[in-house]
Amino acid sequence: MIGPQPEVKQLPPVESLNRFHDLFGRFLACLASEKNPLILFIDDLQWCDSASFDFLANVFTNHLEYPYLFFLGAYRHNEVGSSHPLAKLIRSATETRCPLKEIKLEPLQPEHCHEMVSYILDSPLEKTKALSDFICTLTDGNPLFVTESLSYLYNEDLLFLDVDRQWRWDLDKIHESCMPTTVVALFCAKIEKLAPDLITLLEYCACSGNTFSPVELALNMGITLRDTYEMIKPALSQGLLIESKNQLQFIHDKVQEAVLSMISAERRRQIHWRIGSRLLSAIPEDQIDLEKIDNLFTIVSHLNLGREKDLDNKKAYLLSDLNYHAGNKALASLATEAANDYFNLSLELLPSDCWEDSHYNQTFLIYKKAAKTELMCGNYQKSEKLLNYLLQNAKTDLDKAECLAEQTTTLSSIGNFIKAIETANRGLAYFGKSIPASSAEADQKRQELMVDIAAKNIDVWETILNMPFTTDRKSKIELAFYSELIPDLYLSGLVPQLYLAAALSTQHCLAGGMDESVIYSFSIMGLQLGEQEDFESAFRYEDLARELSAKYPNTFGATRGMNGIVWCNMHSRSHPREIVDYCLKSIQCGKNCGDLFNAGLSYGPLMWNLQVQGADLTTIEHYAKECLQFSKRYHLSFSVGLAEAMQAGWIEPMKKHYSPIAMEEKVKQWEQDNHIASAGSYYIHMALTHYYFGEYEKAEEYLVGARKYLSGLTDNVLKRQWHVFRVLNALKLL
Template sequence: MLISLNREGLLRLSLTRHRWEWDEEKIQSRKLSDDVALFFADNINKLPADVKTALSALSCFGASTDSEVIQALQTHLELKLVEPLNVAVAEGLVYKLDGIYHFCHDKIQQAAYSMIEDVRCLHHMMYGLSLIDLSLETEDAGLLFTAVTQINLGGPFAVQEEQQYSLIAKYNLVAGKKAMAMSDFAIAFAFFEHGMSFLPNNYWQNEYDLSLDLFNLAAKCALTIKNLTSLTMICDQILRNARNPDDMLNASFISMSALTYSKVSEAVHYGLTVLRQLNIDIPDSISQENTMRLIFQTKSKLNEISDEMILNYQIMSDFKKVMAMKFLAELGNALQQVNPDLQPFVTITMVRLTIEHGLSPMSSVGFAYFGGMVGALGDIRGGYRYTKLAKSLLDKTQSNEVAGSVICITTEVLSYVQPQQTAIEYRLQGERIALAAGDIHWACMNKLMYTSSLPWCGAKLSVAKKAFADAGRFMEEHGHLAALSYLKTVEHTVLAFIGDKGQMISDDQLTQSEINKNPYLLVVVYFQKLFLALILNKYYDLKRSAEKFFEVRLPTCNFLTGRVAHAFNGGLASFRIYRETGDPLWAERGRACKQSVLLWREQASLWNFEHKCFLLEAEECYSEGNFENAKVLYDHAISSAGKYKYVNVEALACELAARFYLYLNNSSTAVKYFTLAHDKYFEWGALAKVRTLHEFIQETFKIDLTSPSANGIGISDDDLPSFELKSETRKRSSLGA
């Protein structure tokens, strides 16, 4: 406004009087618009015609535009733009910084844009078409996006020639693919949507291949950005207009993938139906005996083929077989949740198709699952071979599409062989790669497995709490209800240890049909109840949860990281219940769990399993009355857990040793171990447990742990209250801890 007053002589600098002068009466009488945009428009209208044209052209590109775009327009359209924009810079309407033109205010851009209101669609179309050839020639993604965006702002009504409709749809297809390659699926979806809007009349008849490409890729992006309404409409169009069953397969696969987010049972039914149409029959059920026979047959066949030979197989060329592999990979993950007994059959089918028809990107998924199955049957080194082969196949096929899933699945085996604290870091890589590929499902699964493993690795519970909150927001944002159910179940345990309130799934909720359709979720729920009762020392809750847990335990062929926690804590719970009940069934269960952990120690890693073996053996010796061996084994367990950075197990081992010595009426040693347990639980961050243990030590031994001298180390029986714990009293004290 000041510049306009100066231009009209109403505000001027007096060089002789060295001051500003103005005509207040004329300024007050001057009519000014209340709308800032109209005021600027009025000023712009007073500029030369070429400056107005340049400003209106610049306004079509938004608040700022690269000078290279303006130079390209000037060259292609033979229109003066650069020199007039320099005038606009001098007038204070535009400034240029680092080769980019910027409007000085959004209202100036709005005013310039309003000057071409009646023809702006034609301007957008003209500018976009003038830039498109240059963008394709230079393969400049930024220029391509700018050009196609201008065309899309023009819209179908700005198209001047009939043949341009298909051409513009193809431009959007190219831009959408480029955006997908850059992992910007929201932008890609917008390009595909615009491309569909530019398709000519009767496009399914006249431009079938182009239409199929646009709709298939739009469906994939819609799934990634969770636009399920558009996804349903797009897939419906494909299924209604596809000329043959093969052209329906991509849309069917995307529809199945969408169902796995929240309706896993429906996803399984959908996948089985499509596979039958592809002549791949998956039985409704299979006996464990037949499953074992198939696994050993496949393993025997693979032993005759070197990894190098497999890596040199030809690429699978049969489109139906390629798609069958995709459905089998998706089905394998879904079955693991609702019918895990069938999952090995699906995995073996993927391996068989690879051997018979060559490599597909999904071959790496099949071998990753197969490695887990072989490991679960006791051959961890053999399983490790197939997980390494799966990663090599992933490198061979160069498929980011499945990288997230392969990393997630193979890390299950790696978590046995490598230190668990480092192995879980692969899941962060898997999450990033899955997100970059638009694979939200496996991004969620990697995040779930990483977060759920933190408490078992000895990570501070405050760190785990933040990770759970972050993962929960992510899963809610993407609508992955299946992963969220698992996450919330484990999160409750972490919050309970910290002392925060969290709601555990109730027994009434466990009877709901949706939960019972997912047997693995039942396993997780009952195990978390068992583990919580074990740490908080609630015997009756422990017994009730353990009974349910052993009824619904994981199938033999699942080699998940969770099996370690299940076997370890299930074994500790079993020995505890055996001591209380004398029921030999619980001793048998405890020994079976111990044998699993012993096998893993021998074949996999001392780092992950030595301390667990020592503690299970200590509890077994305690249960059998072999007290001298138990004393040694408890100390070994504590030392090993500390050595390998499992502070959670170190705390538990100290507490179990303390209960053991309390049973022996060795008060001074019991206090020592209870105090160590108190300190280690505090280090872990289990503040609720720290409080209850602190109260127990105070009440039982009359010792205040807040006192600097009461560290529990070296306290003799003379320093403790004089009492004799009889058998029944010992049992109650042990329970109360």
């Protein structure tokens, strides 16, 4: 419809998930319009995977964006416990007052069961009452059970038409019969009367799932498609199977359950292995990329269910490899938990000689991915255990650094900055460039590096601006550490270490290791040089970061670079109005490329500079609400704090009839999470509020309280406001 599309750029885990939710959400909003409202119905919600529930949770959270969408979902409440993802989704939607209504369908009442039996038999209610009472008691008012009970009675000649074409039955004979007491048993009784070949075919159908392809069924059975349809006709005529859009499916999952209950565990295993093997053998020999195979999950699922307890090494490596590729495919589809299951099974299947040279590379990749997905699923200890085992067995320092780099990216993506810094430092140690924990030692190393950079006697800025991107593996791994480490150090308030990391990154770029991912480091170079009052060099680094961001637009590197500029550099020589404009560009850049975390961060200096500019309070409030809505939608806790701090510290106190907002617990949480900018913003803006209202003693309390956050604020506009109003307030107190 829209033609071939370019490959989707790979993003870190959380950003990738946010991009999908954003894109699919906008697509859904386009389909559901005022002129064309949309009803979306999903059946059997109890079987949805966690990725589907994540998306539904996102829809509920942002329900105001879908005013013309009517979502209907059906599920079996007896299969959904309190810990089920659906139960959690319903609780969350209810607690947040989302527009949700639950309608629970109870079993048929006796009178309704009577009406149903009377209608099916086309007989008066008084005539069918005794039979209806029996069936109602037997079925507990389950409509499917009612219809199948009548069908069973007919097939057993216990329900028949007389010469006048009226239904007749003998209730005493029915009571004396061995009538099944469950709907599954009823279906079993019906299936047992079928031909043996058809029962075998239904066994393959049941092992294939609720829905299956006739073509694949013929392949699995080793017969022609025509013979398949001929064989299946009785099952279609008796209402066990139905056709739907070139697919076959069981009329009800209870039919599938009935067939499965008739198969022994060993035979079921053999059927699964045969199905998986046949599907695998049908893959063209020239199909190199297994992850592009449409039915890869189906193949792997059958082989996993059909594998023997003790596989020989050849089969074990094959199945381990297939699970690895299925894990990659699931991860690319944002099904993190499913991917984690595949990677863990891939690990479990590896034979004892897996770390030998012939299998080393694949084993390394499997462990690396398993450590990543365990972390993404919140299993920190298991992830750390896998990572340490991987490091013990990795053959080269570069391999060890590579797996630590990927782990660092994942930790940063999920917001665990302290652990990300620790992991990055472990990785940089393999390059002899770890960042000292001591501030004094870090500053000493930074000074030595700055001298070394200055001694090169080259135009640093032009050299970097025109430097081609590196393709060297070692260089790219080192850059990966800097691209994550520098933002994490900034947000954690570790200033001496931040400045050292920026200098290391710059030195690495000058040695030929350039990449757009480290643009941010040049804004930090500008920041530290500005603090040393070397403004000429500081401005050149700021310009370098600007030019590189413009040269590589809509990339993670550009978003981080622009974000660094508005947080660290622009306020030294730009009007607040210019900073506001650049903040808006930075936010849009982040939204365009999927770096929503840094897009959210740019709202901070946007709101602060609007306040400095003296913008209308409604304008600041508008952006604070936008930031809050955007950040909550994508679970960006850091920028949620920036919006909340601005609302509580500046916007609300400036309104008439203001009632103080209790922020003690919130500030403690920010401190615990190392969200220094939010805590500092709240204290400094509260100080400004009290100053403007002439409450100088109160302003002094907040100015003093803000002091402990200053080191983490570096030289941004908040810190400068603190210095200015510290003096102004002191004069008022004289």
